[in-house]
Amino acid sequence: MTIPAFRFDNTYKRALPGMWLAVDPVPAPAPKALVLNHALAQELGVALGEDAAAVLSGASLPEGAEPIAQAYAGHQFGGFSPQLGDGRAHLLGEVIDTKGRRRDIALKGSGRTPFSRGGDGKAAVGPMLREYLLGEAMHALGIPTTRALAVVATGEDVWRETALPGAVLTRVAASHVRVGTFQFFAARGEVEKLRALADYTIARHYPECATADNPYVALFQAVTGAQARLIAGWMGVGFIHGVMNTDNMALSGETIDYGPCAFMEAYAAGTVFSSIDHGGRYAYANQPLILGWNLARLAEALLPLFDADGDRAVDIANGLLEGIAGRYRAEWLAVMRAKLGLVGVEDGDADLADGLLAAMEGQGADWTLTFRRLAAAVADDGAVLPLFADAGPMRAWLGRWRARLSDGAEARLLAANPAVIARNHQVEAALAAATGGDMAPFHALLAAVTEPFVEREAFMLPAPSGFGRYVTYCGT
Structure with missing residues (x-):
């Protein structure tokens, strides 16, 4: 062998x-x-x-x-x-x-x-x-x-x-170092092991932090940036992780642990897929808030490394935490500018992005299809309005959006917005078939989701009405 x-x-x-x-x-x-x-x-x-x-x-x-x-x-x-x-x-x-x-x-x-x-x-x-x-x-x-x-x-x-x-x-x-890894040693008061873990993480993932005035503050800032970019990326494709526990937050900035996760279809800010998330803690719109909450737990773990003086360490941590929301918002807006086909930066871009979400909320508009069809909607309202139960707010938004566009928008929109995601009904069908010994549906779906900008009609449509509410479990 x-x-x-x-x-x-x-x-x-x-x-x-x-x-x-x-x-x-x-x-x-x-x-x-x-x-x-x-x-x-x-x-x-x-x-x-x-x-x-x-x-x-x-x-x-x-x-x-x-x-x-x-x-x-x-x-x-x-x-x-x-x-x-x-x-x-x-x-x-x-x-x-x-x-x-x-x-x-x-x-x-x-x-x-x-x-x-x-x-x-x-x-x-x-x-x-x-x-x-x-x-x-x-x-x-x-x-x-x-x-x-x-x-x-x-x-x-x-x-x-x-x-x-x-x-x-x-x-x-990239590694399996998690926020929870730091919490393990912080909870036990093992400061030297905590320091060794931080030094290891810096050397492995963020070597530029080693020469900073305070390498551990720099590490926290680097992790904040990586995580803000990651969560903004999730939000852009409608991905809901489902278990954003601190042991599922990798300091490398990679998505880790695909348990009760799924891609949102009809946009609703409160969408939850996890069978055990009864209160919506990890709902779609809460993911940026949990980003801040988890980073606060990391800051608590790192307090002994921020400064030997406890009060000074807390002041440093509080200052770092105050910047998280703004950092995430900047990363999210960069994602949304790309998804809306915008070039450059203008003051009204945030309002434009927020306005689209307001127009989509409660309308049953599919997240992926709405953004994908914006390419055709550059010239034709009819490309996207049929996705909305009440098209009025979206029609008004389209006018404001077009006024912000520049030449080449259609190509930019097609390049930024996938045609195919792992649709929940197709995932379940493929896994059920595989459990029964038939891998063909899995391989077909895998081929489609690994070329997400190639339009394959069979993999582009939302779940049929009979599919019902989608629930996922901590099965991984």
């Missing part, structure tokens, strides 16, 4: 003792590759053959792998858990890809660890394929994200409400 040759250089394990536990994945009894990401493998400098299923399921360990489970804490729906950690994930190690980027190679659904808290450590085919699909869709949209190298069926069932075929996902990430 030829095992994929990962050239591991495992700095997290080497540099940060006490922040992980060594544990091997549980071998899959009969691994079979369901989907292999050959394009991503090429970026990593790895060749995936038919025998790759063994190593990408935990059945065999590649040379140089040093499996660990990382420790972290986190606020989950506002409540703090002082110890979470990788309950069903194993970080095999790190590689330097063909572009010189350091990336984690981790297995998910690969068995129990000391952090499992009573769970079985396993995962099912459907949720693992969902993470693969959504990650590739986001990557194709240009939004920073973790990605999947493979999904491998394990050959055994896992039990949820019923027996489901098991699977392991291989996740590739």
Whole structure:
């Protein structure tokens, strides 16, 4: 058997003792590759053959792998858990890809660890394929994200409400350092470990911060910028993460953890997809607010590093937090200018963007189709007005918008607004088929979402009326 040759250089394990536990994945009894990401493998400098299923399921360990489970804490729906950690994930190690980027190679659904808290450590085919699909869709949209190298069926069932075929996902990430990683050590008062983690994060993700007057303040500012750009990107494509807990906020600025997430269809600011988000904490319009809330938790964790004087540290943190809303608003407005086909910056642009959302609210207008059809609406109201229950406000908005446009707007609009997203009804149909052993619908949908600006009519239409309210679960 030829095992994929990962050239591991495992700095997290080497540099940060006490922040992980060594544990091997549980071998899959009969691994079979369901989907292999050959394009991503090429970026990593790895060749995936038919025998790759063994190593990408935990059945065999590649040379140089040093499996660990990382420790972290986190606020989950506002409540703090002082110890979470990788309950069903194993970080095999790190590689330097063909572009010189350091990336984690981790297995998910690969068995129990000391952090499992009573769970079985396993995962099912459907949720693992969902993470693969959504990650590739986001990557194709240009939004920073973790990605999947493979999904491998394990050959055994896992039990949820019923027996489901098991699977392991291989996740590739810039790193798995989270806000919750910092919270773990801050909650224990382990300041030197906190400092070591911050220094490691700076060296790995934001090396320019090392020479700042206060590297830890600079780190916080860099993370704020990365996260503001990320959430603005989500908002631009109508993506709702669903579990913006602090343990799901990566300091690298990548989207991580595709559990109860989905793309919004009919625009409504309060849209929620998660089955457990009864209060709408992580609703579409709340995501920028949760950005600030999560960053406030990071600032709390970093207080001992901001300044040895506690009062001075709090003053520094408060000053940093005051800038978050403005930073996000600037990133969001940049996204919206692109989506509206605008060139340059004018004072009325924010009002124009807000005005479109006001015209869309409650009208049943599909988010993706509305923006895509703006290209045709440059010349024809009829291209977009039929999407609205009451077209009056949108008709008035179109007049103001056209007055702001310049030559070449149609091409800019088509380049900025995707034709295809991972539509919820199609995702569910593909995953149901795959769970039953038919991968063809999954591969067809994957091909469509990885070329999101190519118009494929079969993948462009919203869910039929009989699909009902969409609910997702923490199944990944």
